[in-house]
Amino acid sequence: MNSAPMFRKVALIGFGLIGGSIARGAKSLGLAGEIVTTARSAETRARVRELGIVDRVVESNAEAADGADLVILCIPVGACGDVAKEIAPHLKHGAIVSDVGSVKGAVVKAMAPYLPEDVHFVPAHPVAGTENSGPDSGFAELFINRWCILTPPEGTNAEATEKLAAFWRALGANVEIMTPEHHDLVLAVTSHLPHLIAYTIVSTAEELEGVTQSEVLKFSAGGFRDFTRIAASDPTMWRDVFLTNKDAVLEMLGEFQEDLSKLTRAIRRGDGDALFDHFTRTRAIRRGIVQIGQDEAAPDFGRRHKQLGKAPE
Amino acid sequence: MNSAPMFRKVALIGFGLIGGSIARGAKSLGLAGEIVTTARSAETRARVRELGIVDRVVESNAEAADGADLVILCIPVGACGDVAKEIAPHLKHGAIVSDVGSVKGAVVKAMAPYLPEDVHFVPAHPVAGTENSGPDSGFAELFINRWCILTPPEGTNAEATEKLAAFWRALGANVEIMTPEHHDLVLAVTSHLPHLIAYTIVSTAEELEGVTQSEVLKFSAGGFRDFTRIAASDPTMWRDVFLTNKDAVLEMLGEFQEDLSKLTRAIRRGDGDALFDHFTRTRAIRRGIVQIGQDEAAPDFGRRHKQLGKAPE
Numbered sequence: 001m002n003s004a005p006m007f008r009k010v011a012l013i014g015f016g017l018i019g020g021s022i023a024r025g026a027k028s029l030g031l032a033g034e035i036v037t038t039a040r041s042a043e044t045r046a047r048v049r050e051l052g053i054v055d056r057v058v059e060s061n062a063e064a065a066d067g068a069d070l071v072i073l074c075i076p077v078g079a080c081g082d083v084a085k086e087i088a089p090h091l092k093h094g095a096i097v098s099d100v101g102s103v104k105g106a107v108v109k110a111m112a113p114y115l116p117e118d119v120h121f122v123p124a125h126p127v128a129g130t131e132n133s134g135p136d137s138g139f140a141e142l143f144i145n146r147w148c149i150l151t152p153p154e155g156t157n158a159e160a161t162e163k164l165a166a167f168w169r170a171l172g173a174n175v176e177i178m179t180p181e182h183h184d185l186v187l188a189v190t191s192h193l194p195h196l197i198a199y200t201i202v203s204t205a206e207e208l209e210g211v212t213q214s215e216v217l218k219f220s221a222g223g224f225r226d227f228t229r230i231a232a233s234d235p236t237m238w239r240d241v242f243l244t245n246k247d248a249v250l251e252m253l254g255e256f257q258e259d260l261s262k263l264t265r266a267i268r269r270g271d272g273d274a275l276f277d278h279f280t281r282t283r284a285i286r287r288g289i290v291q292i293g294q295d296e297a298a299p300d301f302g303r304r305h306k307q308l309g310k311a312p313e
Numbered sequence: 314m315n316s317a318p319m320f321r322k323v324a325l326i327g328f329g330l331i332g333g334s335i336a337r338g339a340k341s342l343g344l345a346g347e348i349v350t351t352a353r354s355a356e357t358r359a360r361v362r363e364l365g366i367v368d369r370v371v372e373s374n375a376e377a378a379d380g381a382d383l384v385i386l387c388i389p390v391g392a393c394g395d396v397a398k399e400i401a402p403h404l405k406h407g408a409i410v411s412d413v414g415s416v417k418g419a420v421v422k423a424m425a426p427y428l429p430e431d432v433h434f435v436p437a438h439p440v441a442g443t444e445n446s447g448p449d450s451g452f453a454e455l456f457i458n459r460w461c462i463l464t465p466p467e468g469t470n471a472e473a474t475e476k477l478a479a480f481w482r483a484l485g486a487n488v489e490i491m492t493p494e495h496h497d498l499v500l501a502v503t504s505h506l507p508h509l510i511a512y513t514i515v516s517t518a519e520e521l522e523g524v525t526q527s528e529v530l531k532f533s534a535g536g537f538r539d540f541t542r543i544a545a546s547d548p549t550m551w552r553d554v555f556l557t558n559k560d561a562v563l564e565m566l567g568e569f570q571e572d573l574s575k576l577t578r579a580i581r582r583g584d585g586d587a588l589f590d591h592f593t594r595t596r597a598i599r600r601g602i603v604q605i606g607q608d609e610a611a612p613d614f615g616r617r618h619k620q621l622g623k624a625p626e
Contacts, residue, residue, distance in 0.1 A: 025621060028621060029621065102535070127532045127534050127535045128534055129534075129535075130612030130613045131599065131612055131613070132612045137612070139618070140621050141618035141619060141620065141621050142618070144618055144619045144621060145619065146534050147531055147532055147534070149532075171621075172619075172621055176531070185523055185524060186524050186528050186529075186532055187532065187535055189517070189518050189521060189524055189529065189537070190518065190528070190529055190532040190533050190535045190536065190537040191532070191535025191536045191537065192535075192536075193514065193517075194514060194535070194536035194537045194539065194540055195536050196573075196576060196580075197510055197514055197540075197573075198536070198539075198595075199576065199591060199592055199595050200569060200572045200573045200576055201506065201507060201510060201569060201572075202595040202598050202599075203572055203591060203594065203595055204502070204506075204565070204568050204569045204572045205502050205503070205598070206594070206595070206598060207568075207572075208502060208565075208568065210495075210498055211498060211499050211502055213598075213601070215499050215503070216499075216502065216503055216598070217598070217601045217602050217605055217607060218460055218489070218605065218607065219440045219460055219462075219499055219500065219503040219504070220503050220602050220607050220608070221440050221441055221442075221459050221460070221607050221608075222415070222440045222442075222500055222503045222504025222505075222507070223503065223504045223505075223507035223508050223511070223543045224502070224503040224504065224507045225602050225607055225608045226507065226511075226539055226540070226542060226543055227507055227510075227539070227540075228595075228598050228599040228602055228608070229539060229599065229608075229613070229614060230536045230539055231592075231595040231596070231598070231599065232595065232596045232598075232599035232600075233592075235588075235589050235592035235593045235596070236589065238588070238592050239585050239588040239589045239592060240585075242579075242580045242588055243580075243583055243585055243588070246580055246581070246583070249580060250577070250580065250581065252517070252521075253573075253577055255517050255520075255521065256513060256514060256517045259513045259514075259516055259517045259520075260509075260510075260513045260566075263509060263512065263513055264563070264566055266555075267509075267555045267556075267559055267562060267563065268559070268563065270556055270559070272552050272553075272556055275548075275551070275552040275555055275556070276548050276549065276552045278512060278516060279512055279544075279546075279548035279551050279552060280548045281516065281519070282511075282512050282515040282516055282519070282541075282544040282545065283544070283545045283548070285515050285518070285519060285526075285529070285530070285541050285544070285545075286444065286515075286541040286542065286544065286545035287545070288526070288530045289530050289533050289538050289541055292530055292531065294530060294531065294533050294534050294538060295533070295534075295538045295541070295542075295616070296616050296617070299443035299444055299445045299450070300443045300444070300542070300614075301542060301613075301614035301615070301616055302614070302615060302616055302617060303608070303609050303614055303615055304609070304615060305452070305454035305455070305457055306454060306457045306458065306485075307454065308338060308341060308342065308453050308454050308457060308484075308485055
């Protein structure tokens, strides 16, 4: 890189899928003069040192945040308040403090009270991920053409918000700004409810009488396997999401239940027209998602198929 | 091919995703001396002629079945009874008659009464598919390492069953034999319930107040997009599945509702331990499915990511 990096020192607190992907992307693009990271467990810190992606792995959150121009908490939302409290005394004047949590209202409420007046708090949520977690799971391309939502509290310095937006755009993301409340409602339907439903159906399939687990696995290509991916996501992260975005999730669950009742009734009554109409409308949504590049156009998510062998004797 | 084809004449009635994939696979492997097909609409028949995959496209089901050694109905389950009635007088002595329907009890009940004593009825269900439908959607590799379930009625000629099994194995599938009733219960959970849930959640997301459709599409990478694939499946086929496998689907829905109630209660009460335990157990199922090769090991179903561009100025 010939140009100066966007930030002199970037501190990443937590090195899971998201923290690790930010580190890899920022490193490969030269977005930071120095990337310093830490993680709660000694095991993760050791692994991050081995990986050799970041410039320094330190032992404490305070040490990581110390003197950083950008501090990003890449940890479950339930841990954000405590970490904000811990790093607050060490934050540099004018630093930007952000996070990557999937819930924003609760994170703002938990972190804001601890943060000094002279830092810029710009909460963020990159809507991207895979079912994997841990220090090895990240990759630099994770955020490309995904959306990163910023929810700066009223009165946040516009320049700081724009600087963080530019960082996310450099990582390949599109940036949108909204209130924490609206974020939590939108994500309740596009992310939290789907995860809850997936977690439910996977356990339903696990505990049935009359159908063995081996049968569930073997015949999962009938549709079930699509649900198992997000039901394999990080349990701590998702526990915290449901604990902290309870109201919006319960509201969406109510809507879902009403719709499920309607379809159940149509099945019970043998109302083929109602079913057909419903199943026709839902096709359009998939087309829309593919059109705006939020999913693969290739069938089956682009899953690969082996080549057909030769004819048997 | 040096060896003789498995069947002299194969008739495929219907040329959608499944029929078209059988045709492509059987053609490329030389499994049939002649492949004859037909389809209900003149438009589809014209398209199949253009595609040039099969040897002959004929105008009627009777003409297709006439003299065939293997006749496979590749049509929605609701249409199988009528077609069986139509082709019955034209079936060759000793012919194997099969189908590819996702429900087996109802198909057996609808077709068996019409079929003459001197043909072998071996119902089948290849558990494979994509969200696409129509004559262009099939491909020869669709059945590789997927399961094809045969449900021969009691007393079916074992040689005929084995001959059909060999045909499916040649197309790349693993074959399992079970009763129609057990098939319908297993598929209710691995396929029918997931489709119903996916259809439901996609329509829930479509009709919300306070969240726009554009937001649902943009932020769908948070999990929602995984559901939209199977909710884009063929509406006629799925209407028929729910009409004909009503009892097993309603039973699975009851199980699902109970499990959803448990999780909802845990969220309402803020029971983090219950949520965490649940979310930990469901990870194992995904691992099992990947281990037996029923899904991609690559994260995100192996969806491709673009390369990260250069740093902005």
